[in-house]
Amino acid sequence: FLPHLVASLEQVEQSYIMIKPDGVQRGLVGDIISRFEKKGFKLIGLKIFQCPKELAEEHYKDLQSKPFFPKLIEYITSGPVVCMAWEGVGVVASARKLIGATNPLQAEPGTIRGDLAVQTGRNVVHGSDSPENGKREIALWFEEGELVPWTPVQEPWLRE
Ligand code: GDP
Ligand code: MG
Numbered sequence: 001f002l003p004h005l006v007a008s009l010e011q012v013e014q015s016y017i018m019i020k021p022d023g024v025q026r027g028l029v030g031d032i033i034s035r036f037e038k039k040g041f042k043l044i045g046l047k048i049f050q051c052p053k054e055l056a057e058e059h060y061k062d063l064q065s066k067p068f069f070p071k072l073i074e075y076i077t078s079g080p081v082v083c084m085a086w087e088g089v090g091v092v093a094s095a096r097k098l099i100g101a102t103n104p105l106q107a108e109p110g111t112i113r114g115d116l117a118v119q120t121g122r123n124v125v126h127g128s129d130s131p132e133n134g135k136r137e138i139a140l141w142f143e144e145g146e147l148v149p150w151t152p153v154q155e156p157w158l159r160e
Contacts, residue, residue, distance in 0.1 A: 006144035007130070014044070014085055015092045015128045016137035017099075023124035024048070026072055029082055032125060035098055035112060036086055040158045044145045045085030045138065049076050059140060077123060085147055087137045089159070092134050095127040 019032050037043065056076040063069055082105045086095065100111025106125050107114035128134035136148070152158075 010089055011131070012087060012089055013092050014087050015095045015133040015134040016126070016141060017084040017086055017095055018141070019082035020076060020124055020126060021081060024080050024082060024121045026124070028124060030070075030110040031116070032112055033084070036095065037080050038095065039098065040090050041086045041095075042150070042152055043084060043087040044149065045083070047083050047146065048080050051082050052079050053077050055140070059137065067110060071121065075076070083141045085142060092128055092131050097127065099127045100124050101123050152154055
């Protein structure tokens with residue numbers, strides 16, 4: 001039972017991370033990418049992209065009934081975003097921690113939103129909330145040929 005549990009905790013996951021238009025406009029792309037890179041996750045997809053309205057609506061379809069939904073779609077389509085696919089053991093939950101709370105005023109210092117933003121409606125970055133949504137969102141935002149499998153040389157220095 002226990003070894004099985006440990007093995008399942010070691011599953012490689014993928015997370016869809018996106019720098020929103022405010023992050024791009026404010027010149028935060030390098031800083032944000034750097035945090036995931038330095039942590040030790042693997043970048044397998046990266047592009048700058050002008051998001052069409054239909055894609056924004058599909059990505060945020062769970063929030064369709066919220067009063068802020070139209071403003072959210074306007075925000076996400078207001079300028080280019082940077083789309084990323086990151087891979088690693090535990091990357092989904094870890095990325096959420098690196099990103100911080102949805103409301104940047106409640107996000108801890110040291111997190112992306114805690115360090116770089118002040119308002120929920122301009123919270124600079126998105127991160128998948130489950131491994132299932134990580135897969136779903138990567139498939140939504142990337143074409144298959146845009147994802148690149150590779151082996152970082154630092155691998156043995158990150159994981160025993
Ligand atoms: P996240 O997973 O931390 O990004 O938060 P949610 O999944 O709850 O919401 C998705 C995104 O919708 C957030 O990152 C915000 O950009 C936006 N959002 C959520 N709640 C509000 C709100 O109350 N007002 C506004 N303007 N935007 C919101
Ligand atoms: Mg969310």
